[in-house]
Amino acid sequence: MTDILMPALSPTMEEGILAKWHVKVGDTINAGDVIAEIETDKATMEVEAVDEGVVEEILVAAGTEGVKVNTPIARLKGEGGAAPAPKAAPAAAPAVAEAPKTAAAPAAAPAAASAPAAASGTRVAASPLARRLAQMANLDLKAIKGTGPRGRIIKRDVEEAQRTGGGKAAPAAAASGAEPRKVQSLEQMGIPAGSYDLLPLDGMRKVIARRMTESFRDIPHFPLTVDIELDSLLAARAKINTALESRGVKVSVNDMIIKAVALALKQVPEANASYTPEGIALHHNADIAVAVAIDGGLITPIVRKAETKSLAEISTEMKDLAQRARDRKLKPEEFQGGTFSVSNLGMFGIKTFTSILNEPQGCIMSVGAGEQRAVVKNGQLAVATVMSVTLTCDHRVVDGSIGAKFISAFKPLIEDPIKMLA
Numbered sequence: 001m002t003d004i005l006m007p008a009l010s011p012t013m014e015e016g017i018l019a020k021w022h023v024k025v026g027d028t029i030n031a032g033d034v035i036a037e038i039e040t041d042k043a044t045m046e047v048e049a050v051d052e053g054v055v056e057e058i059l060v061a062a063g064t065e066g067v068k069v070n071t072p073i074a075r076l077k078g079e080g081g082a083a084p085a086p087k088a089a090p091a092a093a094p095a096v097a098e099a100p101k102t103a104a105a106p107a108a109a110p111a112a113a114s115a116p117a118a119a120s121g122t123r124v125a126a127s128p129l130a131r132r133l134a135q136m137a138n139l140d141l142k143a144i145k146g147t148g149p150r151g152r153i154i155k156r157d158v159e160e161a162q163r164t165g166g167g168k169a170a171p172a173a174a175a176s177g178a179e180p181r182k183v184q185s186l187e188q189m190g191i192p193a194g195s196y197d198l199l200p201l202d203g204m205r206k207v208i209a210r211r212m213t214e215s216f217r218d219i220p221h222f223p224l225t226v227d228i229e230l231d232s233l234l235a236a237r238a239k240i241n242t243a244l245e246s247r248g249v250k251v252s253v254n255d256m257i258i259k260a261v262a263l264a265l266k267q268v269p270e271a272n273a274s275y276t277p278e279g280i281a282l283h284h285n286a287d288i289a290v291a292v293a294i295d296g297g298l299i300t301p302i303v304r305k306a307e308t309k310s311l312a313e314i315s316t317e318m319k320d321l322a323q324r325a326r327d328r329k330l331k332p333e334e335f336q337g338g339t340f341s342v343s344n345l346g347m348f349g350i351k352t353f354t355s356i357l358n359e360p361q362g363c364i365m366s367v368g369a370g371e372q373r374a375v376v377k378n379g380q381l382a383v384a385t386v387m388s389v390t391l392t393c394d395h396r397v398v399d400g401s402i403g404a405k406f407i408s409a410f411k412p413l414i415e416d417p418i419k420m421l422a
Contacts, residue, residue: 001056003072009038009045009332015203016040017065018073027055029076036073040203043328043335053077070155126153133158204297215357220395223354224403228414230370230385236417244312254290254344255315257367259420260413261342262286262306264406271406272339274360275396281360289338289358290318292325299325300358302338311421346370352388362397363406366390 006016017039023029029049036047053076060073067073124141126134130153134141137158144161146153160166187193201209233256241250265272265286274281286307289300301321303314324330341358346369355366370387377384389410393403413420 001075001077002053003059004035004049004074004076006038006060006067006069006071006073007047008069009040009043013040013069013203015066015068018060018062018067019044021058021062023055023074025055025058029053029055038067039328043330043332045331124153125151127155130154130158134161137162202296204299208297211359212356215359219357219359221357221392222395222400222403223390223392224400224407225352225388225390226407226411227373227386227388228411229375230387230414233414233417234370234385236421240311247312249312249315251311251315252318253346253370254342254367255311255318256417256420257344257365257414258288258290258303258306258314258318258342259309259311260410260417261288261340261365262303263413263420264410265340266307267409268402268406270402271363271393271398273362273397274339275362275394276360280397283339285339287337287339289335289341289361290321291341291343291355292322294326294328299330299335300338300341301325301330301335341365342367346387352390354390355392357392357394359394362394363403364392366392 006018009016018036019039020037021035022037023033023035029035030052033049034046035049038045038047055074056077057075058073059075060067060071125146125148126141127148131141133139133155134144134153139158139161141153143166144153144157145151146157148154148157186196230253233253237251237253237256244251263286269282272283272286274283285305288303288306290303291298291300301318301324303309303317303321306314309317321330321334325335338358339361341355341361341364343355343364344367345353346367349369351371352368353366355364357364366389368388368390370385372383373386375382375384375386389407391403391407393399398406
């Protein structure tokens with residue numbers, strides 16, 4: 001008899017919604033059978049059985065929200081229990097679909113930062129889940145008493161420390177003499193109860209809030225803004241789309257920006273980089289993450305090796321990725337692991353903005369709206385279609401000169417697009 005546990009289907013997943021069961025009590029399942037669908041903070045995934053067995057009990061009903069990772073969700077009897085392996089739920093067939101990689105096994109739940117060493121220099125014994133919970137709660141594992149086998153710290157020990165106020169680590173701000181930020185309720189800030197509607201935070205919004213707070217707080221960053229003329233690109237786009245009309249492909253300005261970013265990164269590889277404690281990682285390919293707004297937040301599907309793809313390929317792939325992102329049908333490897341991000345709010349009329357870094361990427365480009373502006377050419381006033389772009393850089397990786405070199409490589413590709421087609 002073996003329990004099937006709620007799997008961690010992505011590195012950011014801490015809990016999920018058990019959306020649907022594909023089996024019932026008494027069913028015999030074989031390896032590879034789809035047994036359930038789970039909604040994570042980013043996508044809807046299918047769970048496959050690994051071993052054979054008979055479903056003896058369904059422990060978590062379909063539709064249950066907030067099911068914690070590693071919680072038993074069903075029980076098997078027979079020759080073996082099935083440890084679930086995820087794969088993306090099939091989306092409605094798009095007009096053209098890419099051939100993405102397939103996840104063969106559940107992504108491991110992310111471990112917290114390296115475990116603190118005890119006073120004697122030995123490693124603190126704790127489960128990966130306990131480490132992650134302790135890190136999120138800013139608790140010191142050395143101050144928590146473990147009740148697991150051989151004194152190992154487990155989940156309930158961390159939860160008990162949170163409940164009793166034990167295991168508190170010194171706030172990072174306190175080390176510098178700054179007061180830790182105190183979070184007040186709206187009522188304490190003078191907004192009366194009953195004067196607003198409270199929308200509960202779902203998994204995606206919690207992850208966005210945590211990651212953006214950490215990025216903005218912990219990463220030294222700076223913006224570089226430049227104006228770029230679009231008239232040549234718009235004229236080239238019209239010709240390209242006429243040529244591609246028979247194939248049912250329509251290239252967008254954003255598709256051309258993705259291509260230009262990828263080519264500029266190959267010219268300035270120092271900008272296609274990530275900071276790590278061991279050194280600066282220079283990425284071999286331009287894997288461009290593109291921000292897509294979905295219900296409840298945003299997600300960044302990735303165009304892999306964008307420098308090697310034609311505009312038609314990028315356009316087709318982005319349409320497929322964006323649609324499946326909105327349907328929450330992306331696989332983890334389709335939105336995790338990009339090397340550079342692009343966020344475009346031009347379609348909303350936003351002229352200029354500065355994005356928060358999407359760690360561990362060293363840069364993110366914010367693209368504003370193209371609009372007609374007065375410009376000076378050869379000493380004469382003229383009218384041109386101009387867009388402003390802002391490059392936010394991680395100063396640990398990309399300093400001002402590298403950022404400027406990247407923009408100097410990117411701008412000519414947009415203003416003279418024949419260079420990206422050559």
